[in-house]
Amino acid sequence: MLNAGASKPPAVRKWAEYQSLHRQLRPPAPREAVPRRLTFVDGVPFGGMGQPAYPVRYTVVPLIGPDGVGKTSLLQALGGFLQQRDHLPAPPLRAASGALVLDTRGVNGVYQLVDFESAHAQSSLLAATPFQGALLAVSALDSVLPGTVESLMAARNAGITRIAVALTKCDQIADPEMLDLVMMEVRETLNKYECSGDTAPVVCVGAGGEGREAEKWWRASGQLLQAVQAWIP
Numbered sequence: 001m002l003n004a005g006a007s008k009p010p011a012v013r014k015w016a017e018y019q020s021l022h023r024q025l026r027p028p029a030p031r032e033a034v035p036r037r038l039t040f041v042d043g044v045p046f047g048g049m050g051q052p053a054y055p056v057r058y059t060v061v062p063l064i065g066p067d068g069v070g071k072t073s074l075l076q077a078l079g080g081f082l083q084q085r086d087h088l089p090a091p092p093l094r095a096a097s098g099a100l101v102l103d104t105r106g107v108n109g110v111y112q113l114v115d116f117e118s119a120h121a122q123s124s125l126l127a128a129t130p131f132q133g134a135l136l137a138v139s140a141l142d143s144v145l146p147g148t149v150e151s152l153m154a155a156r157n158a159g160i161t162r163i164a165v166a167l168t169k170c171d172q173i174a175d176p177e178m179l180d181l182v183m184m185e186v187r188e189t190l191n192k193y194e195c196s197g198d199t200a201p202v203v204c205v206g207a208g209g210e211g212r213e214a215e216k217w218w219r220a221s222g223q224l225l226q227a228v229q230a231w232i233p
């Protein structure tokens, strides 16, 4: 996808890749044109021909967490939720270099949820980009892992304190007490790293099931999106 600096040493090439991803995530320049018509999408005014009526705020929210906790599956589930809710021809997901991005509109503007391809890209971008908040994925099957703490510390070092938590794989847990215990551990860990563990949203999500079960997790995806938009300004 990227051949910026293909002949350069690997470290320089990696840096060029991060810069390219940065450019792709950066909001487009505000448009000056006066809209012909105003429509509202999720409470956000939009001009004619799909153009924003005024510069729209973009909030980039990185998905953080160790390997295998279900970050990519979560983003795909959220994409599926938006596709069904908004009757879109396809989930609003797109590939940027080294990352998968979900675009969604909320009352505060446009949110871009970013799932990095590798832990390395995740930590490098966290260190290099000023994010307002992050979405931490914790598997309900594993609870808080050493990698979870690492991701949390990387976020804290990057100055992020607004961390929403997606408790993934909840469809695999039959015992509600077990879920309560995991949730308690997650909140304790957030508190330990000064991330408002008592008030931060911790939402149970699942990417499985059929019938009523699937509908329940479909609704949970919507609740998670709402919680992220309310918690990360």
Ligand SMILES: Nc1nc2c(ncn2[C@@H]2O[C@H](COP(=O)(O)OP(=O)(O)OP(=O)(O)O)[C@@H](O)[C@H]2O)c(=O)[nH]1
Residues within 6 Å of the ligand: 066, 067, 068, 069, 070, 071, 072, 073, 074, 117, 168, 169, 170, 171, 172, 205, 206, 207, 208
């Ligand atoms: N049942 C169930 N399985 C899940 C869920 N989320 C993820 N999985 C499974 O967990 C495994 C890992 O999921 P991924 O989405 O690839 O995890 P990831 O965090 O993106 O992993 P990396 O990209 O390696 O960091 C896959 O086999 C998924 O099918 C879930 O909510 N429910």
Ligand SMILES: [Mg+2]
Residues within 6 Å of the ligand: 071, 072, 073, 115, 116, 117
């Ligand atoms: Mg992944």
